[in-house]
Amino acid sequence: MNTNEFRNHAHDLVDWMADYLEQVGEYPVTPPVNPGDIKKQLPNAAPLHPESFESIFQDFRSIILPGMTHWQHPGFFAYFPANNSEPSILAEMLTATMGAQCMLWFTSPAAEELEERMMEWLRDMLGLPSGFTGVIQDTASSSTLVSILTAREYRTRYEINRRGFTPEEKFRVYTSTQGHSSVDKDVKIAGIGIENLVKVEVNEEFAMIPAKLEEAIQKDIADGLVPLCVVSTIGTTSSTAIDPVEEIGAICQRYNLWHHIDASYAGTALILPEMRWMSKGVELADSFVFNPHKWMFTNFDCSAYFVQDRQALINTFSILPDYLKTPEDKQVNNYRDWGIPLGRRFRALKLWFVIRTYGISGLQEKIRSHIQYGQWLKEEILTSPGVELMAPVPLNLACFRFSPGNLTSEKEVDALNEKILEQLNKSGNVFLTQTRLNDKVALRFVAGQTHTCLDHIQKGWDFIYKTGLSFSDY
Numbered sequence: 401m402n403t404n405e406f407r408n409h410a411h412d413l414v415d416w417m418a419d420y421l422e423q424v425g426e427y428p429v430t431p432p433v434n435p436g437d438i439k440k441q442l443p444n445a446a447p448l449h450p451e452s453f454e455s456i457f458q459d460f461r462s463i464i465l466p467g468m469t470h471w472q473h474p475g476f477f478a479y480f481p482a483n484n485s486e487p488s489i490l491a492e493m494l495t496a497t498m499g500a501q502c503m504l505w506f507t508s509p510a511a512e513e514l515e516e517r518m519m520e521w522l523r524d525m526l527g528l529p530s531g532f533t534g535v536i537q538d539t540a541s542s543s544t545l546v547s548i549l550t551a552r553e554y555r556t557r558y559e560i561n562r563r564g565f566t567p568e569e570k571f572r573v574y575t576s577t578q579g580h581s582s583v584d585k586d587v588k589i590a591g592i593g594i595e596n597l598v599k600v601e602v603n604e605e606f607a608m609i610p611a612k613l614e615e616a617i618q619k620d621i622a623d624g625l626v627p628l629c630v631v632s633t634i635g636t637t638s639s640t641a642i643d644p645v646e647e648i649g650a651i652c653q654r655y656n657l658w659h660h661i662d663a664s665y666a667g668t669a670l671i672l673p674e675m676r677w678m679s680k681g682v683e684l685a686d687s688f689v690f691n692p693h694k695w696m697f698t699n700f701d702c703s704a705y706f707v708q709d710r711q712a713l714i715n716t717f718s719i720l721p722d723y724l725k726t727p728e729d730k731q732v733n734n735y736r737d738w739g740i741p742l743g744r745r746f747r748a749l750k751l752w753f754v755i756r757t758y759g760i761s762g763l764q765e766k767i768r769s770h771i772q773y774g775q776w777l778k779e780e781i782l783t784s785p786g787v788e789l790m791a792p793v794p795l796n797l798a799c800f801r802f803s804p805g806n807l808t809s810e811k812e813v814d815a816l817n818e819k820i821l822e823q824l825n826k827s828g829n830v831f832l833t834q835t836r837l838n839d840k841v842a843l844r845f846v847a848g849q850t851h852t853c854l855d856h857i858q859k860g861w862d863f864i865y866k867t868g869l870s871f872s873d874y
């Protein structure tokens with residue numbers, strides 16, 4: 401493909417992209433496909449001879465698109481959103497075009513310095529302490545792994561990196577029973593072992609009980625184990641429960657533990673001063689992560705990781721083979737030393753585009769409206785017969801279930817809700833996911849799409865409620 405052909409195809413694609421964004425609501429939000437349906441349409445072997453762009457794009461439309469889940473669909477209420485936005489998409493186009501690999505300052509000075517500035521902007525936008533230094537990671541899973549590894553190395557004066565574990569290093573990591581599964585994965589990868597991840601009990605609002613945390617730490621110390629790190633959560637994945645990070649932070653200080661805050665989803669809401677109660681005590685934390693790629697209109701991937709002791713982070717990850725040495729090493733940040741991969745995408749550009757396009761006030765307005773939709777949903781659930789609210793709604797996720805009066809056993813109610821969910825998701829109108837709260841099936845409705853408005857939420861809820869009630873004679 402030469403640049404002239406590229407120019408023409410690119411113009412066509414931009415038209416297609418704008419149409420897609422306008423019409424995404426007309427697709428079924430989840431595709432009606434079975435496992436293997438897409439693969440069997442793809443040739444067994446790569447083409448020997450060149451193919452035209454027209455035929456490639458035709459196949460994109462006829463094979464790939466019908467097999468996509470449309471995450472930007474106004475009926476997408478599942479998981480947490482992975483929002484994009486027009487400015488973010490445009491920045492990703494430029495990033496792809498320049499194709500820079502941003503592992504060192506030297507390999508793209510502007511990328512490194514823009515990232516530094518964007519992390520300062522984000523830190524201040526969220527009201528995080530000025531002592532925090534930020535770096536963009538791919539995902540929150542990696543950020544939390546980076547945090548646990550840093551805690552491990554800081555604690556052992558970087559000795560495990562050198563000599564591996566000794567039998568004395570019987571580390572314990574704590575999170576709540578509602579902590580994200582990435583914490584489980586990360587303690588495994590960090591060599592700590594899943595048996596040494598302590599799941600601390602939560603209260604009736606699904607927030608960690610600090611007294612239970614302290615009890616667990618004391619018991620472990622008495623048993624000769626070594627408490628290392630607590631991962632608390634602002635906005636759990638099941639129900640956006642908010643751990644009391646101030647009390648947890650104080651416990652961590654008392655027992656000399658690393659405190660990492662996982663605010664992957666809900667961190668974005670800290671842009672709102674009225675939501676800063678969630679992060680009270682954040683200055684006691686050692687590290688903090690939130691994902692602009694979830695709720696801040698920035699294409700996946702973009703995870704903002706902040707750390708108090710940046711030297712501990714760098715000491716944990718730094719490597720300096722001769723082929724990576726540069727004359728500026730002493731004056732600049734080389735982000736290859738701030739996380740796991742060597743190679744890095746230029747992710748700061750999309751943040752810059754997004755933050756400038758919306759402005760802080762525009763972001764606040766959107767987030768605030770999403771939270772209002774969450775509150776609207778909560779009222780609707782509380783006042784509609786036959787449905788039950790399953791958890792508090794501090795933000796824009798409502799957990800609920802259908803519970804018709806004629807069902808007496810919890811098992812039947814669970815089965816009913818699973819059936820309703822299946823029916824809803826087969827409709828192509830909406831997409832919801834489920835969780836378990838107090839061992840009961842709960843359906844999750846997240847109102848956080850970039851362009852979602854109350855009308856979408858009302859229509860979505862209306863459809864869900866009617867569908868659920870139609871099962872009531874089940």
Ligand SMILES: *Cc1c(COP(=O)(O)O)cnc(C)c1O
Pocket residue numbers: 480538539540541542580582633635636637662663664665691703
């Ligand atoms: C989504 C989520 C994660 C994982 O995020 P990734 O960036 O996909 O790794 C971790 N913790 C919480 C609380 C989340 O909601």
